[in-house]
Amino acid sequence: MSELLTVEGLSARFGQQRVVDAVSFGVAAGEKVALVGESGSGKTVTAQAILRLNPDVALSGTVRYGRDELVAAPEKRLRQLRGREIGMIFQEPMTALNPVYTVGNQIAEVLQLHLGLDKAAARAEAIRLLARTGIAEPERKIDAFPFQLSGGQRQRAMIAMALAAHPKLLIADEPTTALDVTVQSQILELLADLQREDGMAVLFITHDLNLVRRFADRVVVMQAGRVVESGAVDKVFGQPSHPYTRALLASRPVPLAVAPMEEVPARLAARQLSVAFTRRSGWFRNEPVPIVRDVALSLPAGQTLGIVGESGSGKTTLGLALMRLLDAGAVSGEIVLDGSRLDALRGEALRRARRDFQVVFQDPYASLSPRLTVGEIVGEGLALHQPELSPAERHARVVAMLAEVGLDEVVLDRYPHEFSGGQRQRIAIARAVILRPKVLLLDEPTSALDATLQKQVIELLLDLQARYGISYLFISHDLAVIRALAHRVLVLKGGEVIEHGATPTVFASPREPYTQALLAAALA
Amino acid sequence: MSLSPGRRAWRRFKQNRRGYISLWVFTVLFAVSLFAEVLSNDKPLIVHYGGRNYYPILFDYNETVFGGDFDTPTDYLDPYIRHRFVIDGNWAVYAPNPYSYNTLNNFTATPNPAAPSKANLLGTDDRGRDVFARLLYGFRLSVLFALVLTVVGTLIGILLGAIQGFFGGRTDLVLQRLSEIWGGLPELYLLIILSSFFNPSLGLLLVLLSLFGWMGLADYVRAEFLKNRQAEYALAARALGLSNPRIMWRHLLPNSLTPVVAFLPFRVSGAILALTSLDFLGLGVPASTPSLGELLSQGKDNLDAWWIALSTFLVLTVTLLLLIFIGEGLRAALDTRKG
Numbered sequence: 001m002s003e004l005l006t007v008e009g010l011s012a013r014f015g016q017q018r019v020v021d022a023v024s025f026g027v028a029a030g031e032k033v034a035l036v037g038e039s040g041s042g043k044t045v046t047a048q049a050i051l052r053l054n055p056d057v058a059l060s061g062t063v064r065y066g067r068d069e070l071v072a073a074p075e076k077r078l079r080q081l082r083g084r085e086i087g088m089i090f091q092e093p094m095t096a097l098n099p100v101y102t103v104g105n106q107i108a109e110v111l112q113l114h115l116g117l118d119k120a121a122a123r124a125e126a127i128r129l130l131a132r133t134g135i136a137e138p139e140r141k142i143d144a145f146p147f148q149l150s151g152g153q154r155q156r157a158m159i160a161m162a163l164a165a166h167p168k169l170l171i172a173d174e175p176t177t178a179l180d181v182t183v184q185s186q187i188l189e190l191l192a193d194l195q196r197e198d199g200m201a202v203l204f205i206t207h208d209l210n211l212v213r214r215f216a217d218r219v220v221v222m223q224a225g226r227v228v229e230s231g232a233v234d235k236v237f238g239q240p241s242h243p244y245t246r247a248l249l250a251s252r253p254v255p256l257a258v259a260p261m262e263e264v265p266a267r268l269a270a271r272q273l274s275v276a277f278t279r280r281s282g283w284f285r286n287e288p289v290p291i292v293r294d295v296a297l298s299l300p301a302g303q304t305l306g307i308v309g310e311s312g313s314g315k316t317t318l319g320l321a322l323m324r325l326l327d328a329g330a331v332s333g334e335i336v337l338d339g340s341r342l343d344a345l346r347g348e349a350l351r352r353a354r355r356d357f358q359v360v361f362q363d364p365y366a367s368l369s370p371r372l373t374v375g376e377i378v379g380e381g382l383a384l385h386q387p388e389l390s391p392a393e394r395h396a397r398v399v400a401m402l403a404e405v406g407l408d409e410v411v412l413d414r415y416p417h418e419f420s421g422g423q424r425q426r427i428a429i430a431r432a433v434i435l436r437p438k439v440l441l442l443d444e445p446t447s448a449l450d451a452t453l454q455k456q457v458i459e460l461l462l463d464l465q466a467r468y469g470i471s472y473l474f475i476s477h478d479l480a481v482i483r484a485l486a487h488r489v490l491v492l493k494g495g496e497v498i499e500h501g502a503t504p505t506v507f508a509s510p511r512e513p514y515t516q517a518l519l520a521a522a523l524a
Numbered sequence: 525m526s527l528s529p530g531r532r533a534w535r536r537f538k539q540n541r542r543g544y545i546s547l548w549v550f551t552v553l554f555a556v557s558l559f560a561e562v563l564s565n566d567k568p569l570i571v572h573y574g575g576r577n578y579y580p581i582l583f584d585y586n587e588t589v590f591g592g593d594f595d596t597p598t599d600y601l602d603p604y605i606r607h608r609f610v611i612d613g614n615w616a617v618y619a620p621n622p623y624s625y626n627t628l629n630n631f632t633a634t635p636n637p638a639a640p641s642k643a644n645l646l647g648t649d650d651r652g653r654d655v656f657a658r659l660l661y662g663f664r665l666s667v668l669f670a671l672v673l674t675v676v677g678t679l680i681g682i683l684l685g686a687i688q689g690f691f692g693g694r695t696d697l698v699l700q701r702l703s704e705i706w707g708g709l710p711e712l713y714l715l716i717i718l719s720s721f722f723n724p725s726l727g728l729l730l731v732l733l734s735l736f737g738w739m740g741l742a743d744y745v746r747a748e749f750l751k752n753r754q755a756e757y758a759l760a761a762r763a764l765g766l767s768n769p770r771i772m773w774r775h776l777l778p779n780s781l782t783p784v785v786a787f788l789p790f791r792v793s794g795a796i797l798a799l800t801s802l803d804f805l806g807l808g809v810p811a812s813t814p815s816l817g818e819l820l821s822q823g824k825d826n827l828d829a830w831w832i833a834l835s836t837f838l839v840l841t842v843t844l845l846l847l848i849f850i851g852e853g854l855r856a857a858l859d860t861r862k863g
Contacts, residue, residue, distance in 0.1 A: 325763060354765030367756035371529050371778040380774075381764040415528060431760070 003064075004029045004201050005050070005169055010061035010071070012045050019045050021225040022061065027169065027201050032192075034204045034216035034233070036248075038450035039421075042225040043205050047173050050203075051082050065169070084114040087162035089155070091174040096158055097146040103130075103157040104142030107164055114165040129160040134190055151311075152183035156190070163194060170195075173205045180310040181477060185521040188215055207450060209248065213237060221245050251451040253458055253484035256503065264300035266336075267471045268322070268357075268439050271296050273333035275314070275321045275495075291317045292495045295333075299439065302465065304472040306486030306503065308479065308518065314495035315475045319441045322473065323359055324350060338438065355385040358432035362444040364424035368416040375412035378402065378430050385435055401434040402427075405460060422453035426460065433464055441473045446481055458484050479522040483507060491515050536857040543853015550846040557664035564621040564657040567600055571609060571616040581619075601629050621645065623654035625661035625814035637822075637829040647831040649822050655832055659839050661814035667843070669726060670795035676734045677791065678784060681741030686780070688742070689749025690772050696746070703739055711736050719807045726809055733798060741787060748780035755779075782858050789851035793844045800840065816840055 005027040012020035020042040027033045037043045048054045050063055050070065063070040065086065068077065082088075090096040098106060107129060108122035117125060123142070130138035133156040146154055155175060162170060172191065176184040192215060195202050204216055212219050213233060220230040221244065229242040240246045275292040292314045299305045309315045321331045324342060335342040337356060345353055358381075361367040368377055379398045382389065389397070399409045405426040416424055425445055432440055442461070446454040458481065465472060476482050482489055482503070489506050491499040491514070499512045510516045538544050562569065567580040573590055580600065587598045591608050598605060601622070609616040623629070623644070629652055636652040638644060646655040684703070688696045715732060722728055752758060753776060761775045796816075802808035803817025811818060816836055823833025 323763060325759060351765040351767060354763060359760065359763040361756045361760060363756060367760050369757040369761075369775050369779060372774075373528075380761075380766070384765055417529075428760070431764070435764075 003027065006064040007050070008062045010046065010049060010059065010063060012049050013058045014056060019225050020049065023227050025220045025227060025230055027203055029168065029201055030199045031218065032195060032202045032204060032216045034206060034212040034219045035222060036206060036209065036212055036219055037222035038207055038452065041222040043222050044173055047171050047203065047205050050171065051086060051088065052078055083110050083167070084165045085167055086169045086171060087167035088171045089158045089162045089173065089175050091177050097154060099146055102143050102145055103149070107161045110161055110164040129164055130157065133160045151179050152187065155179060155187055159190065166198065167200060169201045169203065171203045176211065181521040182310065182517050209252070209451070221248070247452055251455040253455060253480050255483045256485060256487070264303060266298040267301040267338060268299040269297070269336045270322060271334040273321060273335065275317050275326060275331050277330055290495060292321060295497050297490055299471045299473060301471055302469040303487040304465065304474050304485050306482040306489040307473065307475045307492060308477065308482055308489055309492035310477060313492040315492050316443055318492065319443055319473060319475050323357055323441050355435050356437050357439040357441070358435060358437040359441045359443065360428050360432050360445045363448050364421050364428055367428050368424055370416055373413050373415055374427055377427060378434055381431060381435050397434060401430045405430045421449050422456060425449060425457055429460065433468070433470070436468060437470060439471045439473065443475045444477070447476065447478060454481065461485060479519060533857045537853050540853040540856050542849050546846045546849035546853070550850065554667050557660055557667070560660050560664055563619055564623060564660050565619040566622055566624045566627040568616040568618045573609065573614045601631055603631055621654065621656055623657045625658045626653060626812055627657065628652050637826055637832060640831050646835045647829065649819065649832055650826050655835055658814045658819060659835060662816045662819060663839055663843065665814055666796045666799055666816055669730065669799050670792045673730060673733055673737060673795040674788065674791045677737030678741060680734065680738035682745050682784060684738065685742035685745025686749050686772055686777065689746040690753055690768070690776065692750065703742065707739050715802065715807055724808060724810065729799065729802065729808060741784065744783035745780055748783060749776055752776045752779050786855045786858050789847045789854060793847040796843060
């Protein structure tokens with residue numbers, strides 16, 4: 001097979017720091033190649049280096065595309081290739097599209113620049129392209145600004161833009177990561193269809209092994225700036241030869257083995273819980289916007305309830321309402337914790353009660369105050385809720401808690417910026433669990449983490465639950481993680497519970513079409 | 525080793541040579557000016573007279589003590605008294621510049637304003653007062669005034685900005701409208717009107733300028749609090765059960781101080797400039813107070829006495845430049861993208 005793109009010994013440096021080290025791989029015409037690695041493995045830098053998109057990077061090695069050598073090619077030649085021969089789509093469609101131009105305008109720009117079409121022809125072609133990417137009403141959507149489109153539509157518009165000049169190679173940098181699972185599989189199918197019809201090659205960059213298995217012919221595995229393994233997908237996934245690939249493959253969460261015990265008393269229960277924010281309509285009228293409607297749930301002691309739904313389904317709002325972190329005016333309904341009404345508490349009483357229900361947030365980079373040390377962060381709740389402890393006792397408890405989440409005593413005086421995402425999430429878990437809460441809300445605690453770290457955090461959570469009998473409310477869009485942790489699962493759509501039951505039952509025989517679609521997309 | 529974000533900012537500040545050196549120069553100048561009484565005084569530091577030690581810098585002595593005729597405070601510039609201090613084994617230690625800011629030399633031979641000479645290094649102003657002494661005391665007063673004004677304005681600004689930003693909603697709306705109305709008041713006219721009612725003094729000026737000085741800063745602090753109260757660490761603190769004042773103090777304030785710190789030197793230079801302009805216009809402190817603005821205005825009135833305008837202009841320019849360099853250094857230091 002003739003190679004379309006050949007990368008040989010490509011290295012990239014930011015100043016003194018070498019982030020890509022002698023990477024070699026090739027993409028043949030019409031082939032789908034996946035570049036896989038965790039964050040920091042250098043896969044995006046490699047992808048951008050092919051078209052020399054990042055001016056801050058010093059490159060060496062060779063990148064051959066057809067007869068051109070791109071690392072040393074003049075900027076003018078690269079501009080001809082970009083978009084015309086090699087198209088690129090990015091991870092975040094909101095920031096990759098220019099917010100002040102309509103999508104039609106941006107697609108037409110590519111057509112006018114590379115194909116020399118006039119304005120009217122470019123517009124007609126742009127409509128055709130949008131229709132081809134499956135956007136409904138392309139004649140109307142062509143005049144939409146990026147913010148008027150949903151995430152999936154924006155990504156489709158990006159794809160239309162990348163495909164406008166019929167490139168021979170498409171570089172797709174995590175094109176589905178920012179999207180919901182069902183939209184994710186639609187985009188993936190679209191890419192596969194377009195690839196088949198046009199016969200173009202695709203270089204697909206991702207951290208998600210599931211997507212690689214479904215999409216790619218060949219896979220290149222990167223770790224810390226180097227290629228550790230490459231080959232046909234079946235072969236690499238079937239018989240991984242490098243230990244890192246094996247670790248990566250083994251990090252897929254395993255389903256929770258324990259069957260849920262029936263008739264465990266409920267620790268946290270909610271009845272007719274609704275959340276509605278008011279939106280201003282007109283001059284003096286306020287109109288309520290319901291986010292969560294009439295949710296009933298019960299969380300048994302020492303077990304985990306998984307809350308599943310796409311973005312916008314109200315799962316985080318539901319979690320925050322249960323934890324009394326929303327304005328009391330917006331929430332109605334009953335919340336009962338161990339027989340006492342949580343929704344009636346106010347002020348000081350509520351603050352004292354908070355010891356029993358704690359939260360771990362999604363983004364460990366945002367949830368730790370950057371100007372407090374780890375010791376201060378973990379010890380703060382203890383100082384507040386158990387003021388009777390002497391400083392020495394408090395110190396001992398903080399050290400013990402950090403040891404339980406796998407961190408050494410020396411981290412006490414360090415600041416959050418010195419830790420990796422996984423370690424930060426451990427600190428956030430330690431801050432919550434040190435109070436020995438009865439209920440812990442985990443709002444997508446693993447979705448900002450790489451696969452191998454994700455697995456470690458899941459194991460830590462299972463371990464802590466077994467030890468302290470904490471009930472978890474686990475919010476996630478990742479059904480594989482839910483299956484690994486939750487005894488029961490609750491599916492939210494548009495703020496309403498549409499399915500509820502024991503995890504194995506729901507996963508084996510989902511009743512609602514929505515749940516079926518979610519499962520099909522996530523676990524295919 | 526683990527460095528707090530504050531220490532890392534300090535390290536970045538030190539890497540900015542110009543800002544770091546400016547901070548040192550400014551600190552030294554200000555520290556020296558704090559000892560103005562020892563450096564520039566018409567009273568000797570120590571007098572040894574008739575076998576006893578006297579400390580005129582601390583205590584007032586009448587002329588009769590030193591063998592004079594009048595039972596009034598001694599004029600140490602009087603040649604007769606000076607002579608008494610060198611005979612009969614008496615001695616006196618004078619300040620390096622033997623004039624205070626309001627010393628009138630009644631025994632000089634030259635008309636006022638006098639050009640720079642050995643007796644008056646930078647000459648005298650149109651009333652015969654030593655320009656160097658007035659600059660030294662004036663610099664000290666300006667910096668002290670500016671520091672106090674900055675601290676007061678910053679505290680008020682942080683407090684109001686924090687309350688607006690943290691509580692948001694209706695509180696924010698009401699306070700924001702009030703501060704807009706307050707900001708609409710014509711500051712300069714108020715000062716002109718009030719200076720005709722009251723005898724202007726430093727204290728009054730401080731109060732008046734403080735009343736308006738907080739507004740620019742409150743907006744920045746408000747914006748930071750609005751942003752940071754949405755941050756997950758603030759939500760996490762609330763989930764821990766912390767009270768509002770504690771969340772504001774411990775979690776939001778340290779993360780909202782970047783604009784405050786970055787603006788500090790510029791606020792100090794702004795305050796120096798404000799005091800100088802008011803004095804220049806004659807709306808500021810009374811003429812007996814050493815003031816850079818009053819010297820500038822004298823320079824304007826006596827254009828032929830170039831030493832007044834030039835030396836004051838240089839002192840002002842150097843002071844403001846130093847503060848601006850420090851501010852630039854701080855701004856770079858607070859930019860966390862620079863490692």
